Amino acid sequence: MRVVELFSGAGGMSLGLKQSGFEIVQAYDAWPVAVANYNRNVGHHAKVADLGETLGIVPELLKLAPDIICGGPPCQDYSSAGRREEADNARLTLAFAVLVATVRPAWFLMENVVNAMKSETWAQARSILKASGYGLTECKIDASRYGVPQARRRLIVVGRIGERDGFLASSIAAAAAPQPMTLRDLFGATTPxxxxxxxxxxxxxxxxxxxxxxxxxxxxxxxxxxxxxQPHPDDAALIANGYIYSRPVRAGRGVRSIDEPFPTMTRTAWERPTPRYLGSPHPADPVAASETAVLTIPQISRIQGFPIWWKWETSAKRDMLQMIANAVPPPVAAAIGCAILDREAGRSIPEVQGGFLQWLVRRGRSRPSARNVKSLAGRARRLLRGRTFDILALEIAALEGVAEFQAMRKTTQSDLRQALRLLAEYQASRGQKHRKQRQASAQPSANLAEAA
Structure with a gap:
């Protein structure tokens, strides 16, 4: 699949997608320093562009004809570390949606902070994408379950033309590790x-x-x-110390053990504790902040998921740390990319939710009958190679076009059609419930609380 990345930064998402099997054809970012680092490490795909000027970039995107557009629009206006006031940066999320809706690739992938999910800007962007025919999967993930030792909670939105909402949710959930990755997992000497x-x-x-x-x-x-x-001396020193300090956000804990994930990576991750923090530490700190190990920039880069061979080049340390903190961790992008490629190739199917069986029972079916209908719905999805359709008639027509379906007995064909109809009715009832919940929880973005 051919990828164009918007708001690419230094290339974390592109690297992860490339590692999972995508072909990167072009990337755009407004920051020349990030573009230079992208081209040095990922490949000469990136160019400097103001993506807020959507009309200027559309002809080029149409000519590139990507299979998927991806990107992480700037998150500072939503971030819990920022002022959480929707302004110019938030409107770039809207620009991302407009570009996707105009070019209409088969897929898109967007990453942002979880607070964006409740923003007015995302509500507008979501409406644009839905009007353009995209089914949306909106997931809140923890990066420590997707290959980096960092408790980085992010919103992942995957869209595909013609799909039902939630079509990839079960695959993204299945890609998560059962346990969070810790700093010891990354730097431990026992597994170099x-x-x-x-x-x-x-x-x-x-x-x-x-x-x-x-x-x-x-x-x-x-x-x-x-x-x-022997591991690198800096890594060995970190393991031997056992604790690190990370400048807390909004009165959080400052000291972490190496047997837990690092908190969300920020530009200030390298800073030492201030006299104010030392005089009034967080009550849950396991040791004094002054006794913790100091992270090096190579370690910070690896915590963010960049490989050891990655070369950061810039005249300002602040810029280097900003590029690292802004990046989508490559292992996270790789995991999501694999889920997309598996679905594109028909190697995975959406899980039929357990609630479907209970819904059937409440409608009067016996439990054995409900289990049979659920099994038939899964069988129909396998015949469709994982595709779902926002319009039921199209889904049934696609099923009827499958050669294996055509070879079945008429009664089996009828049962499979009915299972899809019932599943669509169940999903419609769930979708209506979720829409009401979104409307009830909507609030001005300036007053957003941290997402649960």
């Missing part, structure tokens, strides 16, 4: 992220990351990691 290729001279290195190209393979050049292998 390294491979050993003996160097041909003392001037060359022998330890390589699994996330970078290996050196030229020569006869007997692959060896087990030597017993004498």
């Amino acid at each position: 992220a390294a491979m050993y290729f003996p160097a041909t001279s003392e001037a060359r290195r022998s330890i390589w990351s699994p996330d970078e190209p290996a050196p030229t393979i020569r006869e007997r050049s692959i060896r087990p990691l030597p017993v004498s292998y």
Whole structure:
């Protein structure tokens, strides 16, 4: 699938999608420093562009004809670390929706902070995308379950033309790890992220990351990691200390153990505790903030999911940290990308919710009969290779066009059609309930509370 990324930053999302199997054809961002780092590390796909000027970029996007448009519009106006007032940055979420609706790729992927979900701007953007025919999956995820040791909660929105809302939710949930990733998992000496290729001279290195190209393979050049292998001294010091400090947001805890995820990465993650914090620490801090380890920029980059070979180049440390904090963690993008590719290829199907069975029972069916209908609905979805349709008539017509369906007995065909009709009725009732809940919880974005 061909990808165009908007608001690409330094390329975290592009890297993750590329690793999962997408073809990156173009990326755009307004910050020249981020674009330069993108092109140095991901590939020469990125260019500087003001995406707020939507008319200027539309002809180029139409010519590129991507299968999917992705991006993470600026989140500062929604972020719990910011003022949470919807202004110019928030309107770029609207620009993202307008560009997607105009170009109409088969898919889109958007990342933002969870507070955006309750914003007036997202409500407007959502209406535009729905009017353009997209089914939407809106998920709140924790990045520590998707490959990075960081309790980074984010809104992921995936859209596909013609689908029912929620069509990819079960696949995204299934991609989550059962346990959060911790800092020890990343930096621990017992599981070094390294491979050993003996160097041909003392001037060359022998330890390589699994996330970078290996050196030229020569006869007997692959060896087990030597017993004498030692992790980087900074990583070893972090493990030995056992605690790190992260500047708290909105009176949160400042000290974390390495046996838990880091909090959401911000530009200030490297800063040491202020005298004010040292004099009035959070009561839940396990040790004094002054006794914690100091994170290096390479460690901060790896906590955000960037591979060890990634090279940050800028004249200002502040800019480097801003690029890291703004990025979509590549492992998160890779996990979502795999879910999209699996559905595109028909390798996954939407899970039939457990509530469907209870709904059937409340309507008078026996439990065995309800289980049979649920099983038939799953079978129909497998025949459709995971596709759902926002219009029931199209879904049934697509089912009837499947050769395997046409070879079935008439009674089985009828049962499969009926199962899809009942499932559509159930989903419509759930959708109406969710719409009422969204309307009831709507409030001015300036007064948004942190999403639960």
